[in-house]
Structures are given as C-alpha cells and as structure tokens.
Amino acid sequence: MRFGRWSLVLLACASALSGCGYHLVGTHSTLPEDVTTLYLDRFQNQTEWADMDQRLLEALSLEWVRRRRLTMVDSRADADLALEGVILRVAVSPVSFDDNGRATEYQMTLSTSVKLLDIRSDEPELMWQDLAFSRRTSYLVDPNAEDYFDRQFLAMDELAQAYSAALVSSVLEGF
Numbered sequence: 001m002r003f004g005r006w007s008l009v010l011l012a013c014a015s016a017l018s019g020c021g022y023h024l025v026g027t028h029s030t031l032p033e034d035v036t037t038l039y040l041d042r043f044q045n046q047t048e049w050a051d052m053d054q055r056l057l058e059a060l061s062l063e064w065v066r067r068r069r070l071t072m073v074d075s076r077a078d079a080d081l082a083l084e085g086v087i088l089r090v091a092v093s094p095v096s097f098d099d100n101g102r103a104t105e106y107q108m109t110l111s112t113s114v115k116l117l118d119i120r121s122d123e124p125e126l127m128w129q130d131l132a133f134s135r136r137t138s139y140l141v142d143p144n145a146e147d148y149f150d151r152q153f154l155a156m157d158e159l160a161q162a163y164s165a166a167l168v169s170s171v172l173e174g175f
Helices: 002-019 052-067 148-173
Strands: 037-040 081-097 103-118 125-140
Touching (some): 052 148, 081 125, 125 148
16 A cells, blocks of 8 residues: 555656656757747847857857757758847856056956847847846956966856857757
8 A cells, every 4th residue: 555655646747747847957948849940040249249149159059059059050041040139248257366566367247138030031030139138257367477368268158168059958948
C-alpha cells in the first residue's frame, strides 16, 4: 500500500510538470515550427562606440548558428524572420579603486532595443520585442599595465557574447 501512494505522488508530479510547460533551458522554442530562416540585421549604433555593432553582429551570428534552430540567410528577402535592434547605450563605470584612488575594476553595460519580426507577408508581424534588453560585465585593470586599454576591448567581446547568449535564449524561449 505504501508503494502505491508514492507511485501516485510521483505520477501526479510528472503530470504537473509535463502540463506546465517545464523544459530545460536552451531546449525549447516558442517560435512556430514553420519558420526556418533568419536574417540578422546589423544593429543601429547610437553610441560613440564605433565597433560595438560589428562585435555584436558577429557574436549574435555565432550564437544563432550554435543553437541550430534557425538557418541564417544573407538576404532579408530569403528569410522568414528578421532580428533588428538599436544599440542605445554602452556605459563604462569604475566600481572599485586602489589605495591611490585609481580604478582597478570597471563595469561595462550594453543597452539595446530589439525586435523579432515575421517577414513572410507584406506586412511584418511583431513576434517578440524588448525595448530595454541589456547585459553587463565587469573587468579588472592594472592602471600601470601596458594592456590597460586592451582590457576594455576584451570586455566588449565578452559582453557581446554574454548579451548574444541571453538574447537568443529570450527570443527562442519567449521570456
């Protein structure tokens, strides 16, 4: 009798989990099954960070290819979906200092506005949007080191990669 109760409890839990949409992160997609191609538009860059749009385009392209849910295409006309965005802000702020008051750690923040459009018809349909999608990263610096400014470029690449992974997950999983 005791085994019977546990079986019922386990069966109830399994039913509840399967009915609530539970899934492992990165394994589920809320996109319709009939969309197969994506055009990734270069984000408009409204900042003074001249190459952030290029770094972001490269990181996003690699992340979409890695996920394998959609095939990337070179032309908007060949795509089912288009991902568009605007880089609104890139900010760098010191967050920790040495005994002499020199910054030893910075935080870099990337803020964007992004939307995914279904472009299969004459009138594009908004499928997903986030007007304030952002990510940040921190990086250490030695104010006396020769690679002081190189750390900022490395942080830009790291931030673009983290941003891309989070954005693709949000688009595919719908949250």
